[in-house]
Amino acid sequence: MLPVANLIHVSDVEAALRWYQLAFPRAKLRDIDGFVCLDVDGFLLELVAADEKVCSGKAGSVTYWGVTDLDSEILRFKALGADVYRGP
Secondary structure, three states: OOOOEEEEEEOOHHHHHHHHHHHOOOOEEEEEOOEEEEEEOOEEEEEEEOOOOOOOOOOOOOOOOOOOOHHHHHHHHHHOOOOOOOOO
16 A cells, blocks of 8 residues: 555645645646645645644644755755755
């Protein structure tokens, strides 16, 4: 069994979608029965509106990504407005 998706609660789905498309430029937009998600090489980032049950932000999901050059990816994400909450 392999993980296939990460559900990410956000305060603004459209803004989050734009940001994640910048962060993962190879991602393909998918619409599954009106549910918008990004397909990143077969792994789905499911962006949904935060609500009274699940808030957005750093209290939400944690996803680990494999990268070739961690330092350059951290710099790239910071340039896109991301914050580093914990060091690598």
